[in-house]
Each structure stands twice: as C-alpha cells, then as structure tokens.
Amino acid sequence: MIPYVPGESPVHRCPPGRKILALVAAGTVLFALPRLDLALAAALLALAATGWLYRVAGIPGRLMLAQLRPLAWILAVLVLVQLALDGWQAGLLVTARLSALVLLAGLVTLTTRSSDLIEALQRGLVWAKPLGANPAKVGLAIALTLRFIPVLAAIAAEVREAQRARGLEGSLVALTVPVVVRMLKMSDDIAAAIDARSYDPDRG
Amino acid sequence: MSTRDIVFVALFAALTAALGLFPPVTLPVVGVPITAQSMGVMLAGAIAGATRGGAALALFVLLVCAGLPLMAGGRGGLGIVMGPGGGFVLTWPVAAFVIGFLYERNVRTLTAWKEALILVLGGVVLTYAVGIPWIAAVARVDLVKAAIGSAWFLPGDAVKVVLVVLIARTVRRAYPTLQAR
Incomplete structure (x- = not known):
C-alpha cells in the first residue's frame, strides 16, 4: 500500500x-x-x-x-x-x-x-444528485466494500480448506461458486439487517 | 436502488478487489498487467445484472482513483488511470453494464455458448476497443503494435470466459439473482 x-x-x-x-x-x-x-x-x-x-x-x-x-x-x-x-x-x-x-x-x-479523499469524493458527488446518485448511498456502498474485502478473503480461506478435505483444491470453479453463493446469501442478510434498523438514505 | 441493491454493488466491488490478490503478470511492450480482476467485471455483469454490476465496477474504479490499493499487486491511485492500462480500467463499468444488460435480455434462453458470446462481446471486444487506442496514445506506439502487444491477453481471456460461464451457470441454479429485462 x-x-x-x-x-x-x-x-x-x-x-x-x-x-x-x-x-x-x-x-x-x-x-x-x-x-x-x-x-x-x-x-x-x-x-x-x-x-x-x-x-x-x-x-x-x-x-x-x-x-x-x-x-x-x-x-x-x-x-x-x-x-x-x-x-x-x-x-x-x-x-x-x-x-x-x-x-x-x-x-x-x-x-x-484515504478517508479525506473518500470524503472529498462523496462531497464531489453532490452535483450528481439530479442524475440519480445519492451521496449517502455511495457512502454506504464504500463503507460496505471496504468491510467486505477481508470478509471475502476469510470465506475464501474457509472454502479452500473445505474443498481440500474433498480433494478439490485444484478446481477454481469448486472454490469460487461456494464463495459467491455464500456472499450472495450474506448480502441478503445484511440488507435485511440494515432495513430492520430503519436506514433511510433519502432522509439522511 | 434498494438497500439490497447497494449491498450487492458493494459485494461485487469487493469481489473485484479480492480477485486482485492473485499476483499479476505484466506484458512487455504495452506494459499492462494480466490480472484475474477482469473476471470480476464479467461476474458482476453475469450475476448482479446491468445496473448493479455497472455500479459495482464504477465504485471500484472510484476507490482505485481515491488511492486505495485495490488493483492487482496492491497498486492504486490515479497513476493507474493515467498509465497505459487506464483505458481498460475505465471501460470496466461500461463492460459490466453491457454484459449484465445482455444477460437480463436473454435470461430465459441462456445457453453456455450464448453466455460465452455475451462475455466475449462485453469483456473482450468492448474493453479492447477502448483499451488499445488508449495504450497507443499513452505509450505513443502505433495502433497495430498496441493491438499485437495486447493479443497476449487473449489466451488468458479465453480461460476467464470459460471459468465465468461455468461459475455463473452454477451460481444461477443455486441462487438466482437476475430478472428478465
């Protein structure tokens, strides 16, 4: 870095x-x-x-x-x-x-x-509001992305271990599919959790 | 965009970043690395669809420009976009959108060959159409040389397309996310 x-x-x-x-x-x-x-x-x-x-x-x-x-x-x-x-x-x-x-x-x-740069980007996006971009939503997406990267790495390590136990450690497909499916399921849970806390970016 | 869409966008931006953990191989002459990250572009379009996939890659490019080391080999910053590979990187959001759009259009009639064709159109033809002239302009080599230098990407791209077809088909059966457009 x-x-x-x-x-x-x-x-x-x-x-x-x-x-x-x-x-x-x-x-x-x-x-x-x-x-x-x-x-x-x-x-x-x-x-x-x-x-x-x-x-x-x-x-x-x-x-x-x-x-x-x-x-x-x-x-x-x-x-x-x-x-x-x-x-x-x-x-x-x-x-x-x-x-x-x-x-x-x-x-x-x-x-x-980095935090100042991201903040500047978020502020810079205010002009894009009429185009449909909501700076608060972009901010949430940025925060989630940064959090997801280590989570993805952890899930990939877990799946790799599980597939090694099955003798599938050489197969990229056998590694990627479970990682993606688990992440998709996790996203649904996270979205439900955010909604359950009444997050409303339109009202800030 | 609903909350679920925002989470999906973040997920595929993070997936593209995580694919950068595979070490890159830099090509001579054109000076652009081969990475697994263009698979993130294809996966985002094929699984998340046009709007969410395009937004995911736009977010990824934004974060790279902000200086986060998310590109393969831990690179980041505006230097990436200013360098020879900038054309490819800047086209990624559009490529993910186009792939997602074609997937959503054909979601009921997708065969493996059709998927491969969509991925080649969006992930290879479109990105090269911008990436090669960009190399020619930044590195001041002529178009033909930039194109010949970039041909080294093609074997890797073929492998990526096959992998993404296999992955996207299996994921779609396990966890359908696309809606017909």
Missing part, C-alpha cells in the same frame, strides 16, 4: 478535491499538446515542477523513486521501442510525460489520507 506521509506543508493542506482537479488538468494538458517539441518542453517542465512539489511536501527521495519502481521496466521497454522507431525526442517525451504523471498522482496519494 502507498503509505500516507503526514505533514503540514502547503501540499498537504491543499484540499483533496483541488489536488485531484489539478492532476486531471495536468494529464489533459500534457496529452493535448500537438507538436513534439512543445509537448517535450511541457513534459520536462512538469517533471521538474513535480520534483519541486515533492521537496515542498518534504517527501524523501527514496519514496519518490518508489513511486516509479512498478513502472521502471515498462518505461525501459517503451524507450527502446521509441528509440528504434521515432528517435530520441519521442523516447524522452514518453518517459518524461509518464513519469511526471505517475509521480504527480503518487504525490496526491502520499499527501492525502
């Missing part, structure tokens, strides 16, 4: 909604520039600006590099392909642009608590 690095820097204090919007804007601009030299200049500038923001946020360089590690050899292959086909400028552009965006996205995650 990408850890949250606590801090008091301006990057930390910037509201999560604004950070996400800035990231989307950066992504759009970097991909929208039509000319190669313009795009290259913008990508290098974005990379430098991102590095500066990491310093402002007080994130150690080790963590910054860790953001790029999953991307490292994808980048290496991409650069080789670009060098062979389009020349060094295109290779540099792809590397700089992808690294800048992934680093920037990593920065948002590093400087924002």
Whole structure:
C-alpha cells in the first residue's frame, strides 16, 4: 500500500478535491499538446515542477523513486521501442510525460489520507444528485466494500480448506461458486439487517 | 436502488478487489498487467445484472482513483488511470453494464455458448476497443503494435470466459439473482 506521509506543508493542506482537479488538468494538458517539441518542453517542465512539489511536501527521495519502481521496466521497454522507431525526442517525451504523471498522482496519494479523499469524493458527488446518485448511498456502498474485502478473503480461506478435505483444491470453479453463493446469501442478510434498523438514505 | 441493491454493488466491488490478490503478470511492450480482476467485471455483469454490476465496477474504479490499493499487486491511485492500462480500467463499468444488460435480455434462453458470446462481446471486444487506442496514445506506439502487444491477453481471456460461464451457470441454479429485462 502507498503509505500516507503526514505533514503540514502547503501540499498537504491543499484540499483533496483541488489536488485531484489539478492532476486531471495536468494529464489533459500534457496529452493535448500537438507538436513534439512543445509537448517535450511541457513534459520536462512538469517533471521538474513535480520534483519541486515533492521537496515542498518534504517527501524523501527514496519514496519518490518508489513511486516509479512498478513502472521502471515498462518505461525501459517503451524507450527502446521509441528509440528504434521515432528517435530520441519521442523516447524522452514518453518517459518524461509518464513519469511526471505517475509521480504527480503518487504525490496526491502520499499527501492525502484515504478517508479525506473518500470524503472529498462523496462531497464531489453532490452535483450528481439530479442524475440519480445519492451521496449517502455511495457512502454506504464504500463503507460496505471496504468491510467486505477481508470478509471475502476469510470465506475464501474457509472454502479452500473445505474443498481440500474433498480433494478439490485444484478446481477454481469448486472454490469460487461456494464463495459467491455464500456472499450472495450474506448480502441478503445484511440488507435485511440494515432495513430492520430503519436506514433511510433519502432522509439522511 | 434498494438497500439490497447497494449491498450487492458493494459485494461485487469487493469481489473485484479480492480477485486482485492473485499476483499479476505484466506484458512487455504495452506494459499492462494480466490480472484475474477482469473476471470480476464479467461476474458482476453475469450475476448482479446491468445496473448493479455497472455500479459495482464504477465504485471500484472510484476507490482505485481515491488511492486505495485495490488493483492487482496492491497498486492504486490515479497513476493507474493515467498509465497505459487506464483505458481498460475505465471501460470496466461500461463492460459490466453491457454484459449484465445482455444477460437480463436473454435470461430465459441462456445457453453456455450464448453466455460465452455475451462475455466475449462485453469483456473482450468492448474493453479492447477502448483499451488499445488508449495504450497507443499513452505509450505513443502505433495502433497495430498496441493491438499485437495486447493479443497476449487473449489466451488468458479465453480461460476467464470459460471459468465465468461455468461459475455463473452454477451460481444461477443455486441462487438466482437476475430478472428478465
């Protein structure tokens, strides 16, 4: 998991909604520039600006590099392909642009608590109310999802043990079907329990 | 949406996340990993139906964007959506909806072949139609190369479709959840 690095820097204090919007804007601009030299200049500038923001946020360089590690050899292959086909400028552009965006996205995650981000999302969904999305219902669904993941893992472990006793541990179908059926039954019970407590998201 | 629908949405979002516990294999050239998570998309559509399945995957993508490490290999954050595989991930909600819609339309006349066809349409054809141009744009390779690189997904996709047909048919007999549309 990408850890949250606590801090008091301006990057930390910037509201999560604004950070996400800035990231989307950066992504759009970097991909929208039509000319190669313009795009290259913008990508290098974005990379430098991102590095500066990491310093402002007080994130150690080790963590910054860790953001790029999953991307490292994808980048290496991409650069080789670009060098062979389009020349060094295109290779540099792809590397700089992808690294800048992934680093920037990593920065948002590093400087924002998940709970704050989810809260911001929930608040951001208020505009979607006329479209039929109810922020309270989305909030309930988010909370349930986070709770269900460890429950699913526990049920899967139980079923795997039961199927091993029957000599079926190699069969994915014999593992998945009982897990899904048990989860479906459990969902009905949970829904009944929520309703029995008079939960009404329409009234908040 | 009733409370039961909300719980179903959460369940299938969590199922897709749990399928990410299988370690991913990253493809060369296109840089997109093969994961079991696209099975979550197919299962959500085939078992939960169009509305709930689509909402489940939309919720999943929302949580990934919020930085939760729900993608295969414990990845998460907006970097996923910005990266080469973003097109596939962003199409998942639509794919789950389309699969669910076709399942609900044909719920009385489903044969194994028909199910496989629906899953291939929604889970393979539709996601590739967005995913491949996305790779081409992000990685600046041309469409043909992105398509050839993505062809490595096809054997895995075939296995997933067969598994989902087997699972969905058995689950439907044990616990019917779909309503005819």
